[in-house]
Every structure is written in structure tokens, then in C-alpha cells.
Amino acid sequence: MKVFLFSISTLFFLACGDATDASKLFDIQLEGQKKSFHRNDKVGVAIKNKKDLNISKVEYFIDGQLLPVEDGKITLGIEKLGNKVLIAKIAYEDSSVDITKKIKVLAENSPEVYTYEIVNTFPHDKTSFTQGLEFNNDTLYEGTGRKGQSVLRKLDYKTGKVLQHIDLDSSVFGEGITVLNDNVYQLTWQSGLGYIYNKSDLSKTETFSYGKSKEGWGLCNDGKKIYKSDGTEKIWILSPKDLSEVDFIETVTNKSIFNKANELEYVDGKIYANVWQKESMMIIDAKSGAIEGVINFGGLKEKVEQHTKLDVLNGVAYHPKRKTFFVTGKNWDKLFEVNIIKK
Incomplete structure (x- = not known):
């Protein structure tokens, strides 16, 4: 045997x-x-x-x-x-x-180049290290970073007034946010977890952990799926049921694979993504990952108060009724409403 x-x-x-x-x-x-x-x-x-x-x-x-x-x-x-x-x-x-x-x-084609025109300028809290920005109806939601300073809050964008807010634990560094149905989702940078809040009163209801992605950067959604950037070339597609990573796309141009997508916003099949540490934004096809456009926001940072904590452009939110984009930066004292124009 x-x-x-x-x-x-x-x-x-x-x-x-x-x-x-x-x-x-x-x-x-x-x-x-x-x-x-x-x-x-x-x-x-x-x-x-x-x-x-x-x-x-x-x-x-x-x-x-x-x-x-x-x-x-x-x-x-x-x-x-x-x-x-x-x-x-x-x-x-x-x-x-x-x-x-x-x-x-x-990608088959090189990205097209876009610029911007300022439509309106609104006040913004210059102590906010902006990591996430998104409209729900006419209310602006903002998530901020830095340990001991990270918050989630609702704003009256026209006045900058804080309508509601919740502080994150001082041990975590807040990151991107998105609003879907009755929930607000927020990432943390390197803690490997995110939070789910009740949209109406910002009470925390759940905590979720990441899968293969190691860090949390930006969030957005298309009404059904949630998209998450993590500092690599991948943008993860998350199930809204349990926030599991069910798929991903990779951001590419016609010349290389690119890994700088930060804060995200979804509009009509495209993901608008701040380029990390740059005064620019990518327009990414949400199905293929092709970077179809690059928006040059050069000169916008010079239009805000110059101070020692002033940091880079970060934060993009689309207002569906106004059909305009709202952008700001980390520790900027202004929120800009802009039109994006092909150059």
C-alpha cells in the first residue's frame, strides 16, 4: 500500500x-x-x-x-x-x-489640454487641509486632513459657514470623501480604514477596512459604484454594500502608466482627478482608465492669500444644477467656481 x-x-x-x-x-x-x-x-x-x-x-x-x-x-x-x-x-x-x-x-490618443475661467469666488476656511470635496444637492461636503485636525463637515458654500461637523480621532489623517444615497464615506490616509456616516446628521454608523490597496486618497461615485484612489496607478471600484474592492482601472496616457491621481470627482462617465502635488487635474475615462484630458490650473494658487501654511491645489466638486466645477486647495482662503474650457 x-x-x-x-x-x-x-x-x-x-x-x-x-x-x-x-x-x-x-x-x-x-x-x-x-x-x-x-x-x-x-x-x-x-x-x-x-x-x-x-x-x-x-x-x-x-x-x-x-x-x-x-x-x-x-x-x-x-x-x-x-x-x-x-x-x-x-x-x-x-x-x-x-x-x-x-x-x-x-491609450490610443494623447490627452487634450484644457484651461479654466473663474465664474465666482467664495470664502473658504484657510485652516482646512482640504482632502475631499463634494456637493449633495446645494450643500457642500468637505473632508480635511492632518492628525488632530481632520474633520468631516457640511458647508454653505456661498458664505463658507459650517452647518454641521464631526471631528475624526486625533490618531488618523482624514482623506477623500463621497456622498451616495443616505451615506457619506470618508477615507483615512495610512490607517487602513474608512468611515461611513449618516448624511443627515453626520453620525458615524460603520467602519470599513481596505483590501489590497494600502492607502486611502480620493473617493467619488457614479450613483452605483464607488471609486477610490490609493496613490498608485490604480483606481479601485468598490461595492457600496460592504466597500470591498471588486475591480480596478489603471490610469494611462498614450505614452505611460500614470500614478498621481488624488482627489476624485465623477461626472458623466469621466473621473476628474487632482494630480498629486501639481496645479493640474486629469480627466479619466471611468471604464478604460485612459487619461483623455489635462486641465492646467496654473495661476489659481496666486489668487489666494499667501501664507506659511499654504499648500497645493486639492479639492474638486461638480454642481449638477449650475453645471460648473468648484475647486480649492489645502489651506486656501478661497473656493473658486470655474468653467473648464478646451485650450
């Missing part, structure tokens, strides 16, 4: 060994030996057959999507861009195996 068990386990080990040694049998070869491509590129592809085995079928996939082969080429017509794994499913002789190759799929 012991000999029989040993034989079975040995066969199992050898079978697993064959599967894990697929790279010794085959390799995916791409035209020009490139690793970076653009969406909808047609790319020559072939399988290097290292052992001259009899291959009966090869299929290529990215993100579970079959990529048909025509004239020896696959078309990278995938929805979500960024770091990808090209999988070749190979049927050979009486067996089959999957082999992979890591590639980057970037």
Missing part, C-alpha cells in the same frame, strides 16, 4: 511539474519583441514551439476576452488599459497548457 501511495503522489507531482514548466515548451512571441502597445493595435503573434510538439489549437486572451487571430495578428481591442497579462491557451498532442506574457496596453 505504501508503494502504491508513493507512485500516485509521484505521478501527481510530475503532472503538476509539467504544468508549471510550460515555459520550457512554448513562448509567446510578439511583433518587434515589444512589451508596450496601444489599444486597438494589430500585433503580429506566434508561438515558439521549443520541443517541436504537435500543436492543434491556440487561443489568446486578455482579461478573459478572446482575441481572434487574423492574418497572424491579434487586435488589442480591450476595454480596460494598463498592465495586462496576455494568455495563450495551447492544445497540443493529448494535453493543453496556458502560457503568459506581461504587456502594457496604453
Whole structure:
């Protein structure tokens, strides 16, 4: 019996060994030996057959999507861009195996350039280290940062008057916020947790933890899903039921993968994201991750009171009825209502 068990386990080990040694049998070869491509590129592809085995079928996939082969080429017509794994499913002789190759799929077009025009200027608390900004109806919600100074509050944006507020524990650094249905959601920076509040009175109702993302930066929502930036190239898609990370997109241009998305705002299929430490904002397609536009907010910081704690542009909120954007910065004494204009 012991000999029989040993034989079975040995066969199992050898079978697993064959599967894990697929790279010794085959390799995916791409035209020009490139690793970076653009969406909808047609790319020559072939399988290097290292052992001259009899291959009966090869299929290529990215993100579970079959990529048909025509004239020896696959078309990278995938929805979500960024770091990808090209999988070749190979049927050979009486067996089959999957082999992979890591590639980057970037946006087809370069981002368009936008500028701004100021419509109105309103007062803003210059002690606020603004991390999150969002309208719900005509009420402006703001989340601020710094340990010992982090708050969540409702504002009358026209006067800057605080209507309601709640202090965060002095041990955490507050980050982005979003308002969905009857709840306000708020992140913390490096504590690995976020908070859920009742929208009407800002009472805290729940705490949630992060998944694979290590930090909390910005939040926004499309009415159904919540989007979360974390300081990497990824924008996570969260379930509003339990805030679990169910998917993600990666922010890319036509030249590279970009990792500077900070505070977020969702408008008509696009995510507007402050670029960390820059006086600019990205316009990101919420489905693909393509950075379709860059808004230059240069000169806006010079229009606020200059003082020692003055920091960068951060905070973007869209007012659906007015159809304008509201922007401010960390420790800025003004809130600007602006139109965004293609340059």
C-alpha cells in the first residue's frame, strides 16, 4: 500500500511539474519583441514551439476576452488599459497548457489640454487641509486632513459657514470623501480604514477596512459604484454594500502608466482627478482608465492669500444644477467656481 501511495503522489507531482514548466515548451512571441502597445493595435503573434510538439489549437486572451487571430495578428481591442497579462491557451498532442506574457496596453490618443475661467469666488476656511470635496444637492461636503485636525463637515458654500461637523480621532489623517444615497464615506490616509456616516446628521454608523490597496486618497461615485484612489496607478471600484474592492482601472496616457491621481470627482462617465502635488487635474475615462484630458490650473494658487501654511491645489466638486466645477486647495482662503474650457 505504501508503494502504491508513493507512485500516485509521484505521478501527481510530475503532472503538476509539467504544468508549471510550460515555459520550457512554448513562448509567446510578439511583433518587434515589444512589451508596450496601444489599444486597438494589430500585433503580429506566434508561438515558439521549443520541443517541436504537435500543436492543434491556440487561443489568446486578455482579461478573459478572446482575441481572434487574423492574418497572424491579434487586435488589442480591450476595454480596460494598463498592465495586462496576455494568455495563450495551447492544445497540443493529448494535453493543453496556458502560457503568459506581461504587456502594457496604453491609450490610443494623447490627452487634450484644457484651461479654466473663474465664474465666482467664495470664502473658504484657510485652516482646512482640504482632502475631499463634494456637493449633495446645494450643500457642500468637505473632508480635511492632518492628525488632530481632520474633520468631516457640511458647508454653505456661498458664505463658507459650517452647518454641521464631526471631528475624526486625533490618531488618523482624514482623506477623500463621497456622498451616495443616505451615506457619506470618508477615507483615512495610512490607517487602513474608512468611515461611513449618516448624511443627515453626520453620525458615524460603520467602519470599513481596505483590501489590497494600502492607502486611502480620493473617493467619488457614479450613483452605483464607488471609486477610490490609493496613490498608485490604480483606481479601485468598490461595492457600496460592504466597500470591498471588486475591480480596478489603471490610469494611462498614450505614452505611460500614470500614478498621481488624488482627489476624485465623477461626472458623466469621466473621473476628474487632482494630480498629486501639481496645479493640474486629469480627466479619466471611468471604464478604460485612459487619461483623455489635462486641465492646467496654473495661476489659481496666486489668487489666494499667501501664507506659511499654504499648500497645493486639492479639492474638486461638480454642481449638477449650475453645471460648473468648484475647486480649492489645502489651506486656501478661497473656493473658486470655474468653467473648464478646451485650450
